[in-house]
Amino acid sequence: MIEKYYEALQKRENLRENLVGLRAQIKDEAAKEQFVSMIGDGGLLLELLEEEDPKVRKNVAMILGELEWMGAADALVTAYEREQTLFVKSTYLKALAYLDITAYQERFKTRMEELLSYTPAAEEKKHIDEEVRALSRLLEKAEESTDHTFTGFKNPHEMLLLTGHARTDVTLKEIGVLPADIRRKTAKHPLGVAVYTKDVRAMANLRTYRELLFPIRLKQEAEQAEVLADEVWQSGIGDFLKECHKQGTPFRFRVEIRADMENDKRASFAKKFALQLERVSARWLINSTGDYETEIRLIKKKDGSFAPFLKLYTIPMRRFSYRKNVVAASIHPSLAAMLVSLAKPYLKENAQILDPFCGVGTMLIERDIAQPAREKYGIDIFGLAIEGARENASLAGEKINFIHRDYFDFKHDYLFDEIITNMPVRGKQSRSEMDALYASFFEKSKEILAPGGVMIFYSNEEGMVKKQLRLHTEYRLIQEFVISEKRHFSLYIVGIKG
Structure with missing residues (x-):
């Protein structure tokens, strides 16, 4: 041929x-x-x-x-x-x-x-x-790219601590313990918590928010990609980046669009926006889909215009540096930290604790950071998750016993003070299969919980939880925290009588 x-x-x-x-x-x-x-x-x-x-x-x-x-x-x-x-x-x-x-x-x-x-x-x-x-x-x-070193701010700036859930009160409480000169102004925001401060490093160490973003304030709102790019550049984004970095060389950026748009329209909008931003900045901002240092996130509002935010990957973020391994079902560590913070009044010091569906160990690690436990066990039927959990725990400096086993076959010489877990989501399982899992979970847990022990679990199966509480009178619902009304997720604190 x-x-x-x-x-x-x-x-x-x-x-x-x-x-x-x-x-x-x-x-x-x-x-x-x-x-x-x-x-x-x-x-x-x-x-x-x-x-x-x-x-x-x-x-x-x-x-x-x-x-x-x-x-x-x-x-x-x-x-x-x-x-x-x-x-x-x-x-x-x-x-x-x-x-x-x-x-x-x-x-x-x-x-x-x-x-x-x-x-x-x-x-x-x-x-x-x-x-x-x-x-x-x-x-x-062809060009030799220059990495930028984040140096912090001389003046206070508005920041958004993106939570992704309704419990912004937890993050506000976490900020509240910081000195007043650091947290100059704080307020609830539809996407999380707005903070006015110049101390980024203090914010970077907080555990209960997902991302740190900087709002880009526009002189006028825009719906068209090219007009929006012009407005973003005219907002002073270049001066902002120069203020907080050692080098004044061009920055590499990517575009992220959060909007209910068809994929081809989203891609087209992103291309037009990125190209115009390169043009209007004379390539001081360079679009790079791989080796980027900043992200410009465009969130579409109800009126059709966009709210732009800036994310800096140059800010050292080490709060979850232990999380080297993840699996599809892994809980985000910021969510785990937030759940643990809500449950803290019910956490016993030097307790013996167990996570029966531990995945890569995030819930156990965050729980022990918040309140040190004496003995910690994690169980999962997924072998790769257990291997990842062992490495994650080692990186976090945590001594946790991880066991590759089905929880319902697990036996132990002594009882546990606490069960803490992120319950499996339904996925491809039928409703009846999930109902059976919850029934088995409540049955098994009463065998291994010490009198007066608690179960702390995150679930989106309210009906199944309430059903098992009715059927198992040895348990009592101590508290329920609604995390996401839209997705029906709650944190349950359930005690066993004794």
């Missing part, structure tokens, strides 16, 4: 169709090597860069790139610079991404400056934008 395409190219027969077919064939490594062995110095392909048909030029450029033909770089750059057909220009850049372009870097920077200062006509915009995106990716790959 490769021979057929090679001969067709030599004879200039059906070039467009044969180049498309050849591109598909050389995806196979053996076919690729065979073709490389046939084309010698590559002159045949290089000549095709001058063909009249733009789609021929486009396909041959991509073939040269995908072959990683080092001798093609100069020809591809020359072809790119002379190309007049707009939809082809970005293809040369995509092809050059496979090659070393160090020698051409300054030429590409000059071209980028031209494009960023140019206002394209409506019919040109799509292709010019694509060229800018391809050129940006090429320069990002």
